[in-house]
Amino acid sequence: MTGAVHIRWFQECNASSTREVGGKCASLGDLIGAGLSVPPGFAVTTTAHELFLQSSDVRGREAELLASVDYESLPQVTAASQELRSMVDRAELPPSTAGAVRAAYGELCGEEGADVPVAVRSSAGAEDLAGASFAGQLETYLWVEGADAVLEHVRRCWGGFFTPEALTYRHRQKVDSADELMSVGVQRMVRARSAGVMFTLNPVNGDRSKVVIESTWGLGEPLVAGEVDPDRFVVDKVMLEVLEKSVSEKLIEHRPDLARRRVVVADVEEGRRSAASLSDAEAVELARLGKTIERHYGIPQDVEWAIDADSGSLVVLQARHETVWSRRERRPTVQKKGSALEYVLADLLKR
């Protein structure tokens, strides 16, 4: 299949595909491999990105521009960025890539042939390694419908490859842009009833026997962006029981406007505002999922999830290694090896 150079289905990706599909898509492939429910989709590969850069002559212009740019000068970097981005905007995807993306999207739409909404996201190799700064610049487009729109948004993601921040980042890290290409993930959109994040430890104190879930109505974006005060659940990781639950007032939600074919910010109607966006049973099911992912990677995880409004089933949208507590030294309960009797005595004295 010639398309394999240009696109790769998530289920064909795994940790070793990072170079080809970026961290995000590789991780989704990995989660599918671990038996988790992930909305279907495919990655437009870094090879396709390189082909695009070459066929559109952006590669050549990039080399010329960046050879002379003074990275200390923000206006100079910005000017270079603007020129490269406008080149990307004007360029067409090579026909072989476009054909492969159209075919894959067609397959995603299934037999009915109706255009399904997808999320188009950049998936960079450096994202999970470098963490914060660069990851924050990556693009996400929700509720994209139709093959043309998909192609358009793939190109927009690739435009994000040349933001001033990305240029500066690559310069500072001394990485060649050819080694740090950007894949784009095209994933079937979930019409989320509720969505949110989950940590497989307690982010407050690093306690690894808990799973902490934050949840809101609709899509998870306003929660991640801090626009809503989410419901919060603390679940015991071993017993899979809800230990704490606080339900907040959720004033807005992000939901698809089917007629306008896009995601809109809407007021949550009165009756639903102070209702829990997640049932206890769902919280437990989520925690079970978090546990599976954590076991798979052997490291505490930070997971984005959603509940499909139609099927009611839980899906994983993303899983990353937790970075705060996992890097700290963990506080032991006992300071030195002792006997049971010594522990009893210490306990009596402590009270």
Place this chain on the structure above:
Amino acid sequence: MHNPEPVYPFDTIMPESWWVMLNQFLTRVWPVPPALGIDQRIVNGYLYVSPTAITDEAVIEARVPQFLERAGYYYENWDEIYEHWIEKAEDCIRRLRAIEFDPLPEMEPMETVTSRRGTTSAWDLIARYDRLLENMHEMACYHFELHMLGYGALMTFSDFCKNAFPGIPDQTIAKMVGGVDILFFRPDDELRKLARLALELGVDDALVDNEDPQRALSAISDAPNGEQWLDAFEGAKEPWFWFSTGPGYCHQHRAWIDDLTVPFSAIRGYLEKLREGANIDRPLAEILSERERIVNEYSELLPTDNDRDAFRQVLDLARKVYPLVENHNFYVEHWHHSIFWNKVRDLGAVFEAFGYLTDSDDIFFLHRYEVHQALYDMLTGWATTNPARGGHWREEVEVRKQILDKLRSWAPPPALGKPPEAVTEAATVMLWGITTDMVEQWLGAQDGHGEDGPGRGELHGFAASPGVAEGLARVITSVDQLARVRSGEILVCPITAPSWAPVFSRIQGAVSDIGGIMSHAAIISREYGLPAVVGTGFGTKRILDGQRVRVDGNSGVVTVLDT
């Protein structure tokens, strides 16, 4: 407050016995470094207990070496000591059973003459009554010989878990320690066996159709295979029906063996389930494998080898002591004490026969030292053939009955006075669920700082068994009301006893005034998978019979839904 009912004068032997027998272990046998035992006081008939803490660091420090040496010896040799403990307890019970109180004869039997024994029925009564009291104190010694060290080990494991896994529910900790072979499930297991056998032998109708146990028994004896069932029944009775319908330390809680209503109603319940094809067996293998899964998963979550090693060590010690902590209850409170109360009743019958008391149970209105006096009065009357001597005991009992009625109608506060700075005594925390916070909360509520009056608001206690249930409250303040509990109701009670177990197969959730995570209500609720909140302090006072309540066994909150 220790017990929600006023203590009868004779029954003060229980708290007074452990006032010495428990405390001596904490102070004179193995000086538990920070604790000086549990003091007590009876106010208007109600028993209040208070742990005494040592606050002087130097004094605590000085007690450490002896504690390590002595408690260390017991922990080290625990299994052997426990095995020997069972022998001692059973021997003590055997000797208790041998004590007989016979009515005073009109004339001494001829045998007194021919045996040339020289002693008489009068001397027998004096000696046997002394032996009875002595036997009670002996059992009280055994009661606390291992018990307190056991609680210390359980508390250490509990504190380790709470430190390593902040917010871990008490019930999870209990699940890791608890076994399945503890004796207080045994009587209930016997009832399940009897129910199955009844079905096999086809005598189930006799049991289901007759609510009165005596009628059921006679119907069974008329049935073709009845004999076989009755043999099995007799076999189960000794000793498993020596199972008090209360906590065992009050005489009015009769054992199953004396009142078959509770066990027979449970057998009927199991039969109904069996007829529906339900499985009534406790899933023992599942409980054990689940226990190991929980332990392994928590252990894996610990950061260091030292932590994992400490976790395993304190868990192993907790499990080592656990059978005693649970089983002593059957030996002491149920088996021994139920027989003890019956022996006191037998002595009461001697008084009744001689006309010194109206009813054998009236003896419980006399303090044990007064019984000495009354006994001597009676013997004097018998010996001098002048029964009029000391006849005032009957009138005294009548006065006391009225006093006790008054005391019973009083609503005693759950706590008195100034709360101790820290509750350091293991049993106080683990068994009765009393912590410094809890006492302060109780005192606050009764000072009027609490905003919720009767029939309103929220109550807080220990989350003892997970889950949430809503239903109609059935407020039960004594065991004879147990029959009022209907299917699907929420049991609200002062305290439960193991023999209440059958009722747990009918209810949806449980709330108790008194009790910690190792209390019976907590353990049985976990066993039956029912939400439970224990140690609420005021449940039976605040919740009205028939109100809709929600029991949240995850958070330890009980909410009255009707207002």
